[in-house]
Amino acid sequence: MKKGRRNRKSLVFFSILLILIIAGCSTSQGAHQIEKEKEPNFDQGSGMIFSSLSEQKIVDLAKLSKVWGVVKYYHPKVVSGDKNWDYELFRVMPSILEDHSDVNSILYEWVHTLGNKSVSGDLEQQYQFSEDSIQLSPTTDWSNDEEYLGTDLSLELSMILESNIAERKQAFVSFNDESPFPIIHNENPYNRMKFDDTGYRLLGLFRYWNIIEYYYPYKDVIGEDWDQVLLEFIPKMIDGSDYDSYLMTLAELTTRVHDSHVNLMGKNRESIIEYFGTYRLPVNFVEINNQIVISTLFNECGLEVGDIVLKVGDNSIDELLEDRRKYISQSRDDTSRDFFNALFRTHQKNMDVTVIRQGKTINISATSNLQEINYFVDTKSQAMENGEIFYINAGLLEEGEIDNIMKKWWDTKGLIVDLRNYPSSALDYKLAQYLIPSEKEFAKVSFPNRAVPGEYYFEPLTSGKLQDTDGEVYKGKVVILINEHTISNGEFTTMLLRKTESSIVLGRPTAGADGNVFRITLPGNIITKISGIGVFDPEKKPTQRIGVQPDIHLDPTIEGIMEGRDEYVERAVELIKDGY
Structure with missing residues (x-):
């Protein structure tokens, strides 16, 4: 029964996944804001402005951030939207900042007042996954450290971490119906934030840090000690007092996840790149x-x-x-x-x-000038070598064009599929139907367990079945071109099409940022994005930060560039003519 439910869900999951990855866009952020309790005293600011801290107070604030994050994503009263958890942060922070404060006791009383009678330890069967299918587990062992937290606070957090809440429509991170994709549409953007307000500046840091802590599938490969990043950025965040310092500190923070899906847009939707010049x-x-x-x-x-x-x-x-x-x-x-x-x-x-x-x-x-630059390969899809080879530019395809190409050029000696551009229309499963005769697993994706923040589980992805080809597959050679600009859907498409029996992947490693895009709103109406789901090869090896590796590595040469040659296409033609 468990397996049957999982399989039925997978069909829905894969359909949504395909739509999102092909579109290459983030899950839209709704305008809905939770009607949490009003706190007029914090509407105009947190009331905290300071620019320096002792080493001990930096450590205390980091502890506050971690405890605040656990409660934010696990406690029933916060998950249900009953508490304005941002304002609760402002309420407790002054006590934490006091000299010689008993931080563990303050945090315990703060959390304990929420009550724990509604915390349940039962986990629904559909959210129980075998150890082999777990991609990532929550890094919450620190909650058991009584020396770090004190006995009372440690026990309180350990109990909260057993809440296992699957219903999250009013939570800060929620899910639509059966969709496995997390969305954030309940975070207040605080459009009128005063950028000298230290409380709100720290809220921006704490919000982002905890999203990565609990809703980032690649947290284990960022190559950073995420706890140390928190300690490092607390003094950086409080050091500034204006918009530019806040925005640039957030920009620097986002680089620490090492994700090419990340970008940052300011309060007026200006891109971070504009800060380097007009x-x-x-x-x-x-x-x-x-x-x-x-x-x-x-x-x-x-x-x-x-x-x-x-x-x-x-x-x-x-x-x-x-x-x-x-x-x-x-x-x-x-x-x-x-x-x-x-x-x-x-x-x-x-x-x-x-x-x-x-x-x-x-x-x-x-x-210089004001011109925006693109990195497209602008060679049009066309027949080459007297019609023996057909070249497909994925970035210039129109909807439905693949069907016409395959029917017309079915008997060619080879195809060149150029994925150095981002695919402009549905290419991955559509082309695979002509190249791969039966279902083959080409990747595993990882989704967040909605009942256990911080846990991600694997689901396999298989190639599409053949359609409209009378059971035949394309017999020619297939050369797939990739480089450092091949990202996200381009990487996903490469992983799928390389399952073609006669394919070769040629070029440089891809960008290493695969999957959909997860949109995050930060205080001050700042928008950023991260990779939202994990994408791995069938053996569960990550592509994030590594990229899809070519079968044949090829670097362009300065001589070739000066002569105006496309050395990738030239090499692909040679490979097809030589029969590999």
Whole structure:
């Protein structure tokens, strides 16, 4: 019975997953706000403004954040929407900040007053998962540490952690019906936040930290001690007193999850990249052998294709890279669309750029402009090699075009599927129907257990069955092109299509940010995003921060770039003509 229920749910899960991943968009955030109890004394501010703390008080505030997070996601009175848990934070924080305060006793009394009679330890069978199917477990062992919390508080939290609440429609993180995707539409954006208000600034930090703690499927691969990140950012957050310092501290915080799905939009929906300048050099670039090489010119600006950039203005290219990476999250150092858009942004229209051009170091007076840059490969889908090969540009496909292509070019010697662009229409399952004759597991995804915040469980994904091809599959070779711009649905599509028996994946590792996008609202009406569900290979190995690996690695060359050649397509054609 348990297995039957799980399978029926899986059909719903996979349908929703496909829609979201193909769309490449985040779950929409509704306007609904929970009608929690009113606290007029906090409507105009928390009443706390301070700019320095002792080491002990930093530790105490970190403990407050962790306890606040457990109660926020586990306690029935908070999950039900009966308590304005943000305001409760402001209510207890002054006591925590007092010198020589008994923090454990204060926190115990604070939590205990919520009551625990409604806390149930029963977990519904549908939310019980075998040890083998658990991808991630809550990191709440600290709640059992009586030396850290004291006996009373430790026992209180341990009991709350057994609440196992599946009904979460009024919770800060909720779920729609049978959908496995978490959504946040009950967080107050606090549009009128005063940015010198230390309480609200810390609320922004605590809210984000706990979302990653309980609703981030890749917390175990971020490569950071998340507890230490909290301790590090408490003094950083209280150090500023204006909007810019708040926004940039949040930006720096988001980089610590190392996720190329992350971006940050300010209160006026300005992108974080705008803080690096209004102007931008009208070029694309590529990293080759740890060098930044100009790969495309959109306008005459003084630079040339093939230039190796050494310095921009007063900053070396290494200083520029380090500065951008401080505020723009990347799964890997060679990825992130925001990073590529921000690197050559400037506040000045003209700037000096030092480059290596044909072996000589020269200084260029370069001209920037207001043009937005894209990284699309703009080669149209077309027949090549006298019709023996058909090239498919995933980023330029129209809805339904795959069916027409496969019917017309069914007898070709090979297909080149270019996933260096983000797919513009349904490609993954649609093309797989022509290439893969039967269901094959190509990935495992992990979803949050709605009854146990912090726990994620695996579900398998299989390829679609064949349709409209009389039981036949395409007999030609299939070469899939990927690089560092292949992200999310492009990575998902690569994992699926490489299950084709005669396929080869060619290029560079993908971005390492797979799955849908989870939208987060922070105080001050700041919006950010993270990867929302986990995507793994069938053996449960992660793709996050690693990327989908090519079968044949190929780096572009400076010579090829200068000659205007697409070395990826050239190599793919060679492979197909040679029969691999």
